[in-house]
Amino acid sequence: MSDSELITLCLLPSILALLLVSILIQRKHQTRFKLNLPPGHAGWPFLGETIAYLKPYSATSIGAFMEQHISRFGKIYRSNLFGEPTIVSADAELNRFILQNEGRLFECSYPRSIGGILGKWSMLVLVGDMHRDMRIISLNFLSHARLRTVLLREVEQSTLLVLSSWKESCTFSAQDESKKFTFNLMAKHIMSLDPGEAETEQLKKEYVTFMKGVVSPPLNFPGTAYRKALRSRSTILKFIERKMEGRVRRMKEGGGGGGEESSREDDDLLGWVLKHSNLSTEQILDLILSLLFAGHETSSVAIALAIFFLQACPRAIDQLREEHLEIARGKKKAGETELNWEDYKKMEFTQCVISETLRLGNVVRFLHRKALRDVRYKGYDIPCGWKVLPVIAAVHLDPLLFDHPHHFNPWRWQNKCTSNPRGQSSQDSSSSTCPGANYFMPFGGGPRLCAGSELAKLEMAVFIHHLVLNFSWELAEPDEAFAFPFVDFPRGLPIRVQRHTLL
Numbered sequence: 011m012s013d014s015e016l017i018t019l020c021l022l023p024s025i026l027a028l029l030l031v032s033i034l035i036q037r038k039h040q041t042r043f044k045l046n047l048p049p050g051h052a053g054w055p056f057l058g059e060t061i062a063y064l065k066p067y068s069a070t071s072i073g074a075f076m077e078q079h080i081s082r083f084g085k086i087y088r089s090n091l092f093g094e095p096t097i098v099s100a101d102a103e104l105n106r107f108i109l110q111n112e113g114r115l116f117e118c119s120y121p122r123s124i125g126g127i128l129g130k131w132s133m134l135v136l137v138g139d140m141h142r143d144m145r146i147i148s149l150n151f152l153s154h155a156r157l158r159t160v161l162l163r164e165v166e167q168s169t170l171l172v173l174s175s176w177k178e179s180c181t182f183s184a185q186d187e188s189k190k191f192t193f194n195l196m197a198k199h200i201m202s203l204d205p206g207e208a209e210t211e212q213l214k215k216e217y218v219t220f221m222k223g224v225v226s227p228p229l230n231f232p233g234t235a236y237r238k239a240l241r242s243r244s245t246i247l248k249f250i251e252r253k254m255e256g257r258v259r260r261m262k263e264g265g266g267g268g269g270e271e272s273s274r275e276d277d278d279l280l281g282w283v284l285k286h287s288n289l290s291t292e293q294i295l296d297l298i299l300s301l302l303f304a305g306h307e308t309s310s311v312a313i314a315l316a317i318f319f320l321q322a323c324p325r326a327i328d329q330l331r332e333e334h335l336e337i338a339r340g341k342k343k344a345g346e347t348e349l350n351w352e353d354y355k356k357m358e359f360t361q362c363v364i365s366e367t368l369r370l371g372n373v374v375r376f377l378h379r380k381a382l383r384d385v386r387y388k389g390y391d392i393p394c395g396w397k398v399l400p401v402i403a404a405v406h407l408d409p410l411l412f413d414h415p416h417h418f419n420p421w422r423w424q425n426k427c428t429s430n431p432r433g434q435s436s437q438d439s440s441s442s443t444c445p446g447a448n449y450f451m452p453f454g455g456g457p458r459l460c461a462g463s464e465l466a467k468l469e470m471a472v473f474i475h476h477l478v479l480n481f482s483w484e485l486a487e488p489d490e491a492f493a494f495p496f497v498d499f500p501r502g503l504p505i506r507v508q509r510h511t512l513l
């Protein structure tokens with residue numbers, strides 16, 4: 011055999027492999043070519059349309075970018091966002107389909123920077139079995155039984171603590187106050203930290219820096235909010251780790267040593283995971299940080315939104331006062347002081363106010379998913395690996411689903427709209443005069459439905475109870491909620507209050 015024949019023989023397998031790969035790539039391209047992608051365009055190289063998509067807009071709207079895209083392309087369109095080809099859905103049915111098919115056709119897929127800052131074991135980024143295990147721990151901790159027995163009392167105490175510090179005729183930020191309320195509550199529930207204590211205040215300070223980074227562009231350069239947040243993250247984790255070590259030591263020394271302190275500690279999240287789970291230290295730290303984040307930011311914005319919407323709707327305040335006065339009179343007659351579960355169940359109009367606040371304010375505006383395989387929906391193809399953004403805010407503000415969607419109207423929920431938190435079709439949707447009720451998903455849906463949705467509603471209801479019974483309030487300066495896309499009041503929602511005694 012000549013030299014050239016030998017070389018050809020050696021190279022033949024590689025040449026054939028290359029040929030095969032190029033045929034496969036071509037096939038794939040051809041198939042892609044045949045795909046019926048939703049209309050849309052990719053925008054600038056690399057950046058795509060991300061900057062326009064993230065441009066701040068009023069939280070009670072879907073923003074000019076989305077409005078223009080929907081009117082041009084329809085409710086399902088393609089784009090390039092966060093550096094990836096993306097299908098954006100403002101379509102109520104597709105959104106529900108995406109959330110219900112978590113783990114089968116779609117999977118949670120937050121930008122990598124979120125994992126960088128919340129941690130790789132954060133529930134927001136975990137998928138599969140590990141997500142399931144963490145979810146079980148969270149649900150156990152936020153169970154109905156705990157809401158009735160422990161959390162209702164803690165929520166009321168935290169509410170009263172914040173409201174008792176409000177001074178008449180002073181101007182203060184309602185947003186800061188609601189953050190104080192939800193932070194104190196979570197810090198107590200998670201690690202038995204008492205409000206006002208030096209270590210709680212220290213943690214709160216670090217947490218504020220941390221939060222600024224979570225919601226800022228992920229630029230890890232000296233001086234950026236993201237870099238500072240990464241530093242705060244490690245300070246917070248060290249703090250939690252010290253707490254953990256103290257607990258482990260006390261547990262080893264003799265089951266916590268008994269007493270009120272130790273039974274309180276047994277009852278908080280840290281105590282529970284240490285005793286009942288096999289999680290590693292790193293996993294426990296990320297779980298605690300992500301619960302602090304999930305449980306604090308969202309509820310505080312929701313309460314600030316309720317304060318904002320209500321001050322512009324005196325009729326709703328009057329009806330709320332009637333409802334809560336009746337409860338308060340009943341308690342006075344029975345010689346009781348603390349709210350109980352039966353009182354909470356009587357807060358029916360309050361639940362309408364809560365639903366309407368969440369519908370119009372849209373605390374969480376869209377979710378991050380990716381397609382696990384090629385999916386065909388309503389004639390469109392969603393290619394495997396593409397990002398998918400179900401925009402829940404667009405559904406809540408859709409005029410075909412909610413009458414006058416930009417109007418704060420809690421009465422729309424009375425008898426008519428019964429929300430279905432699991433995002434599944436109602437058994438009898440024909441009896442609903444509010445077609446949007448079946449697509450109302452402020453807490454997401456499917457297997458990743460918010461673990462704290464019931465706690466969030468309880469917090470809002472108890473806060474509203476004491477707020478309307480004890481105060482009137484007005485905006486001290488004009489302000490409104492913006493979507494950055496996280497919802498925030500640029501001036502902090504400055505209010506002035508007047509105290510009154512109705513009983």
Ligand code: HEM
Pocket residue numbers: 118133134145148152301302304305306308309312373374377378452453454455457458459460461462463465466
């Ligand atoms: C008004 C307040 C709240 C809103 C609007 C809200 C909204 C949401 C949404 C939309 C999701 C789904 C995220 C996704 O599918 O990608 C979620 C998940 C979650 N929320 Fe909330 N939330 C609120 C309050 C709370 C509270 C008080 C807690 C308690 C600690 C909490 C804990 C969680 C957890 C642990 C998850 C992850 C669930 C999972 O992945 O299985 N949330 N929340």
